[in-house]
Amino acid sequence: MKYDVAVIGAGVVGSLITRELSKYDIKIALLERCNDCAMGATKANSAIVHAGFDAKPGTLKAKLNVRGVELMKKVCKELSVPYKNNGALVVAFSEEEKDSLNHLLERGIENGVPDLRIVEREELVKMEPNIGDTAVAALYAPTSSIVCPYELTIAGVENAVTNGAEFIRNCEVRGIRYENDEFILDTTAGDITAKYVINAAGVHSGEIAQLIGDNSIEIIVRHGDYYLLDKSQGTLASNTIFQCPSKMGKGVLVSPTVDGNLIVGPSATDIDGSDDVSTTAEGLSGIYTAATKSIPAVSLRNAITSFSGNRAHPVTDDFIIGSSAANKKFINAAGIESPGLSSAPAIAEMVDGIMNELTGGLVKKEGFDPVRPEPVRFRHLNTEERAKLIEKNKAYGRIVCRCETITEGEILDAIHAPAGARDVDGVKRRTRAGMGRCQGGFCGSKVVEILARELGVPMNEITKFGGKSKIMYDRTK
Amino acid sequence: MLNYDLVVVGGGPAGMAAALAAKAEGVEKIVILERAETLGGILEQCIHTGFGLHYFGEELSGPEYAGRFIEQVEKTDIDVFTDTMVLNISENNVVTAVNNSEGLMQFQAIAVVLAMGCRERPRGALSIAGSRPAGIMTAGTAQKYVNIDGYMPGKKVVILGSGDIGLIMARRMTLEGAEVKVVCELMPYSGGLTRNIVQCLDDFGIPLRLSCTVVKTHGKERLEGVTIAKVDERLQPIPGTEEYIECDTLLLSVGLIPENELSKDVGVELDRVTSGPVVDEYRETVRPGIFACGNVLQVHDLVDYVTEESQIAGKGAADYIFGKKKGGAFINTKGIDGVRYIVPQRVNIEGEENLKLYFRVGQVYKGAKVVVECDGEILSSRKKVKLAPGEMENVVITPEMLKKMNKNSEIIVRVEE
Numbered sequence: 014m015k016y017d018v019a020v021i022g023a024g025v026v027g028s029l030i031t032r033e034l035s036k037y038d039i040k041i042a043l044l045e046r047c048n049d050c051a052m053g054a055t056k057a058n059s060a061i062v063h064a065g066f067d068a069k070p071g072t073l074k075a076k077l078n079v080r081g082v083e084l085m086k087k088v089c090k091e092l093s094v095p096y097k098n099n100g101a102l103v104v105a106f107s108e109e110e111k112d113s114l115n116h117l118l119e120r121g122i123e124n125g126v127p128d129l130r131i132v133e134r135e136e137l138v139k140m141e142p143n144i145g146d147t148a149v150a151a152l153y154a155p156t157s158s159i160v161c162p163y164e165l166t167i168a169g170v171e172n173a174v175t176n177g178a179e180f181i182r183n184c185e186v187r188g189i190r191y192e193n194d195e196f197i198l199d200t201t202a203g204d205i206t207a208k209y210v211i212n213a214a215g216v217h218s219g220e221i222a223q224l225i226g227d228n229s230i231e232i233i234v235r236h237g238d239y240y241l242l243d244k245s246q247g248t249l250a251s252n253t254i255f256q257c258p259s260k261m262g263k264g265v266l267v268s269p270t271v272d273g274n275l276i277v278g279p280s281a282t283d284i285d286g287s288d289d290v291s292t293t294a295e296g297l298s299g300i301y302t303a304a305t306k307s308i309p310a311v312s313l314r315n316a317i318t319s320f321s322g323n324r325a326h327p328v329t330d331d332f333i334i335g336s337s338a339a340n341k342k343f344i345n346a347a348g349i350e351s352p353g354l355s356s357a358p359a360i361a362e363m364v365d366g367i368m369n370e371l372t373g374g375l376v377k378k379e380g381f382d383p384v385r386p387e388p389v390r391f392r393h394l395n396t397e398e399r400a401k402l403i404e405k406n407k408a409y410g411r412i413v414c415r416c417e418t419i420t421e422g423e424i425l426d427a428i429h430a431p432a433g434a435r436d437v438d439g440v441k442r443r444t445r446a447g448m449g450r451c452q453g454g455f456c457g458s459k460v461v462e463i464l465a466r467e468l469g470v471p472m473n474e475i476t477k478f479g480g481k482s483k484i485m486y487d488r489t490k
Numbered sequence: 491m492l493n494y495d496l497v498v499v500g501g502g503p504a505g506m507a508a509a510l511a512a513k514a515e516g517v518e519k520i521v522i523l524e525r526a527e528t529l530g531g532i533l534e535q536c537i538h539t540g541f542g543l544h545y546f547g548e549e550l551s552g553p554e555y556a557g558r559f560i561e562q563v564e565k566t567d568i569d570v571f572t573d574t575m576v577l578n579i580s581e582n583n584v585v586t587a588v589n590n591s592e593g594l595m596q597f598q599a600i601a602v603v604l605a606m607g608c609r610e611r612p613r614g615a616l617s618i619a620g621s622r623p624a625g626i627m628t629a630g631t632a633q634k635y636v637n638i639d640g641y642m643p644g645k646k647v648v649i650l651g652s653g654d655i656g657l658i659m660a661r662r663m664t665l666e667g668a669e670v671k672v673v674c675e676l677m678p679y680s681g682g683l684t685r686n687i688v689q690c691l692d693d694f695g696i697p698l699r700l701s702c703t704v705v706k707t708h709g710k711e712r713l714e715g716v717t718i719a720k721v722d723e724r725l726q727p728i729p730g731t732e733e734y735i736e737c738d739t740l741l742l743s744v745g746l747i748p749e750n751e752l753s754k755d756v757g758v759e760l761d762r763v764t765s766g767p768v769v770d771e772y773r774e775t776v777r778p779g780i781f782a783c784g785n786v787l788q789v790h791d792l793v794d795y796v797t798e799e800s801q802i803a804g805k806g807a808a809d810y811i812f813g814k815k816k817g818g819a820f821i822n823t824k825g826i827d828g829v830r831y832i833v834p835q836r837v838n839i840e841g842e843e844n845l846k847l848y849f850r851v852g853q854v855y856k857g858a859k860v861v862v863e864c865d866g867e868i869l870s871s872r873k874k875v876k877l878a879p880g881e882m883e884n885v886v887i888t889p890e891m892l893k894k895m896n897k898n899s900e901i902i903v904r905v906e907e
Binding site: 241296318 | 609
């Protein structure tokens with residue numbers, strides 16, 4: 014297959030870049046080695062749109078974070094992705110830490126972050142009644158927001174596909190040749206030819222760059238464990254509660270999610286194997302201890318799941334975005350760690366600019382539609398709306414996931430959407446079926462049944478998340 | 491709006507027994523709302539025998555036990571909506587439900603019986619470290635795959651938790667040709683019925699390791715193995731006792747949680763220990779006209795007791811509908827010294843019939859006494875060969891005992907070693 018642009022990696026960065034470029038009259042392929050998009054760091058991070066006071070002034074991280082925050086609201090609106098401006102508090106637990114709040118404040122002002130201010134304990138307690146007794150003050154960042162990173166990514170891919178881009182799953186890039194002004198990508202889905210390649214391969218971006226002889230990108234895989242707590246705990250904090258940052262990152266946060274749960278994490282350990290997303294006992298117990306310092310009421314009794322993600326920490330400590338020295342038609346969007354989610358819309362904008370510069374100007378295509386229609390969310394509708402919906406389509410009258418109130422109609426929509434779900438986790442991320450307190454205990458088998466029926470395969474072909482992750486083996490005796 | 495005297499939420503053994511009992515009392519308009527495609531609840535996937543020994547005096551399979559009640563329901567004019575999910579219950583007992591044939595429905599009820607059953611504790615609640623591949627599921631989910639869908643979820647199996655479903659699935663997987671390597675139990679005793687340990691593990695040579703847990707899962711896409719370790723008295727893994735066991739499936743049988751989301755929405759008070767509603771001896775919750783029975787009230791080991799309890803709730807609901815409920819004075823029951831909880835939590839001292847207080851103990855006792863006392867006076871004391879957390883016990887309170895009490899009394903049940 015021949016394309017103008019091949020984007021490697023369907024995380025949030027690859028997704029939004031592909032969507033941005035799908036407004037032009039060019040052929041784009043988004044290549045993903047897994048069975049779905051949003052399978053790497055994108056599906057396992059803190060889900061925060063950071064205000065932008067952390068990054069060192071003058072860095073790409075600082076610039077793109079602040080610009081990303083400006084763009085994020087609009088992008089989420091266009092893509093019908095939930096976004097909530099809940100604010101953030103960096104909490105100091107000693108006078109010494111209070112100094113570092115002032116440092117962060119200065120840095121934030123230099124980065125152009127609006128409305129930052131220090132709040133003393135009295136005000137802090139009013140804002141967050143569950144805050145720990147030892148908290149003395151906090152830096153308040155009202156522009157900090159929360160978003161669902163995988164929903165954003167899925168919506169971006171969906172919108173890009175609607176606008177003509179191709180999403181190719183199970184497509185791992187094993188080698189790249191450059192012949193006759195074209196890249197030939199040797200992939201597990203066959204050869205793919207492209208005039209330009211964009212490397213958004215996350216923790217693997219260093220290895221992908223090496224395939225064209227670019228050895229400049231050195232990525233350290235930084236592992237982080239998280240807990241997700243039941244929705245009954247979602248109101249323990251209303252702002253995102255940070256502790257003072259260290260050289261390993263922003264530390265352990267406690268934050269509500271856009272879906273109303275409470276997220277706690279991450280730990281931060283550098284590891285060797287980039288694909289190992291096993292949680293560790295030490296990591297989990299560490300974040301629990303740290304979280305209870307911020308919000309003592311956090312209790313593991315209410316944990317519904319734990320998970321971990323690997324972020325791509327560049328040794329240079331800054332995003333690596335631009336043409337490769339080895340081949341200028343090969344563009345790196347690499348080393349994207351926090352604030353990567355926050356910066357993603359700005360990274361897409363920046364890569365758009367680079368592409369226009371390299372090609373001498375891309376031509377916009379007619380009929381580009383930046384809007385991804387809002388999916389049906391039965392749980393958010395009132396009785397009247399529900400009745401009307403079911404009248405139109407009976408499948409919305411059948412509740413499959415009882416914890417999250419997800420209907421069969423929503424699951425069918427998720428499977429048949431552009432770049433739709435192909436596995437149980439794909440359905441889960443698109444609809445929330447299986448994300449509730451029973452974690453798919455009841456609806457898991459129904460989802461398998463619906464997937465098998467809609468994809469026209471036997472139930473034992475359905476996987477949890479592609480590859481060898483089959484849920485069932487043979488028939489019983 | 492559809493008008494009913496009684497709306498029963500859940501068509502498992504609890505819901506059916508409650509509806510039938512109310513019918514027998516003369517309640518006219520009754521409806522059962524069931525979220526699955528058929529009546530019967532979890533019994534439909536429990537194809538093993540052992541049901542009905544107490545209630546019918548014979549040994550039945552789950553579907554047979556359920557079948558007897560389904561037949562009875564079919565002979566009455568009780569309305570049944572299957573594949574129907576209740577979305578909420580309003581302040582004035584309007585039950586909103588939905589299905590894909592009738593769409594959204596609203597039922598105005600005089601009384602409501604909550605009989606939603608329970609769910610299994612999932613992996614997430616356990617904080618087991620490691621990867622999250624396919625092949626880790628609750629024992630009940632595996633039971634559905636094997637018994638209803640006809641697929642094997644794995645070949646080499648480790649089971650964590652020795653609750654009854656875990657024990658039953660150890661045997662079931664073995665019969666289907668899988669190798670069950672070990673059943674690990676965190677506690678120093680099993681949470682399951684003794685008869686299940688004998689018939690499901692011992693008879694098949696499956697080892698049960700007590701004071702042992704899974705500390706890590708391995709395998710990227712499909713489970714490849716688990717690390718197990720012994721635990722100390724504080725239930726913490728003991729370093730150095732880790733052991734790797736190769737397996738492709740980990741089944742969890744680590745506890746059942748009454749499904750009370752709907753109850754919480756209607757403002758029903760829950761008991762912190764049972765996670766079920768606080769009820770009086772008629773199984774009425776603190777919300778007048780709302781009753782609860784079966785596993786949504788407390789997790790049972792035997793369906794026979796679910797039936798018994800649900801008949802009480804059904805009769806209570808009928809009395810409420812007919813305005814017959816006794817006023818009386820209600821006093822609290824309380825479990826101490828090893829008795830973890832008591833259901834019902836409140837009893838009427840003007841009651842005129844024998845009533846049973848159900849309870850569970852917190853650890854295994856041999857040759858201990860169960861003592862019932864009130865206002866410093868011992869009402870009964872019975873020696874038991876064995877008391878175990880996995881087996882629900884009961885004590886009987888007679889009207890004579892109640893006559894001695896006043897509105898400030900408290901009935902205490904305790905274990906005396």
